[in-house]
Amino acid sequence: MTTALPSSKKSSRRVIPGFHFTLYFTLIYLLLIVLVPLGGLFVKTASLSWSQFWEVVLSARVLASFRVTFGSALVASLINIVFGLITAWVLVRYHFWGKRIVDAFIDLPFALPTAVAGITLTSLLAPNGWVGQYLAPLGIKAAYSQLGIVLALTFIGLPFVVRSVQPVLEALSKDTEEAAESLGASRGQVFFRVILPEILPAVLTGFTLAFARTVGEYGSVIFISGNMPMQTEIIPLLIVSKLEQYDYSGATAIASVMLVVSFVLLLLSNFLQARAARKLGAA
């Protein structure tokens, strides 16, 4: 019994000192970096009574902007599922000149300050911009509308889907596809019944990460949205405008709703992934 599986023997040498040390380190690190700051948010919110809290969170303007924010983030993340998947597919399955450069481009939305992205997109899509000037005569209002928000969020969310799906596609062996084809499966069947189930957990991860990230996006959206109350105001803007009147607890009330939603989403994603993985294992 000399298998080198890491979980098999206690005696196997560990690179980093012991389980207890690393676990405590992880917990303390999480506590300091994540939980304490976020806990502060809830403590600040707690200075409101429940009725005050609901009054802030359920006011017409806040509800309208929840709709705008979550709606736009949802649409943008769905767009990214489709096009992120295609992008990842191309990068994994084909070889072409300049592939490394294209691959590097994917991460640009990660690296670029989001305000720069917002200003650039706005100047492109404004009625006098390169793209906007052709859209305006068609009656399409790209900048300063919800469409603009969706476009900005699509830009911001793209790398999440591509980078989640890419490694799974790479690991996927071609054998099963070829087997399916030799058994007479159509291309559609191969995709939906062979490939998709394999990459579905990764797609879900990408989707959730993109969604959670874009819900809180401020920099890129603020320039392109037009910020019209009840129409194109995003939640982070309302938080800023609460702060502007020194209403810290009101701002944290809205922020804590965002936090809870994001956390629930991430939990849900983990759950779906686990389930999808189990199904695959069973099959």
Next chain:
Amino acid sequence: MPKKTALLTVFLASSALAAGTTLLNVSYDPTRELYQDINAAFAKKWKAQTGQDLTLNQSHGGSGAQARSVIDGLEADVVTLALSYDIDSIADKAKLLPENWQSRLAYNSSPYTSTIVFLVRKGNPKNIKDWDDLTKNGVQVITPNPKTSGGARWNFLGAWGYALKKYKTEAKAKDFVQKIYKNVPVLDSGARGSTTTFVERGIGDVLIAWENEALLATKQLGEGKFEIVAPSLSILAEPPVTWVDKNVEKHGTQKLAKAYLEFLYSAEGQEIAAKNYYRPRSKTVAAKYDAQFPRVKLFTLQSVFGNWRDTQKKYFNDGGVFDQIYQK
């Protein structure tokens, strides 16, 4: 214990001496160019008087955000913000300066003023002359969001004050201002953002702007592409300045901070303000630059609205008049 205290005193005194020649001016967005000029001139003057070299640092951002930074611990020696409400908040929330700070320097602690005017495209195609024209159908108005921009609050109050004077009742003034905001397609979060939307993106027929921003836009951004239209009546915008008592005590910069702010009132300081398109308080300097500023009848915030604390609460806080305009 006495030894410790003595050591501490020496340490504090030496650090005060070392820091005594450094000043941090926390200001708002459009004053960047103004304070670059002021700092250069003041450092030169101070050097001539005392032989000391000064380090003058400036920080810019949205007025409210800057005030929050100071409240949260940014050690500003002097603050030069867009609204006295923001400095009031520093006094109220962080107790860094006395509540009556505004009476410490001349003219309500506002060494220079500005007002709200209109910027239109060349030739004034929509023939905009006064506030009434902003309520017309088919006129697109660009102004930032009063919830996030100090400058935008002056815009709002300028329109309100005009309407109140002309139509007498508050209800009619509200109606009037509501009509203007119906014509607003984009509410940027700050004054510079609105200028960009109007000038660079080509959106809107008229920009409601600080006079100094409008002059800057006509002189520097697009010579000959824009025109300034002065309304018949507008608000006197008084951006206030003061030193932050707790911080200057800590830094040993009381004298320096005071001298710096008083320099703003001197003939030289007033001249620099005028060159940066701010209206000087000094009558002689004002006379010299008279041709530069459009003629507008002005009313003060005090005369129509009272103080900033009440104005902020009534008009711009959540559920206030501005929210009602958008929520009916």
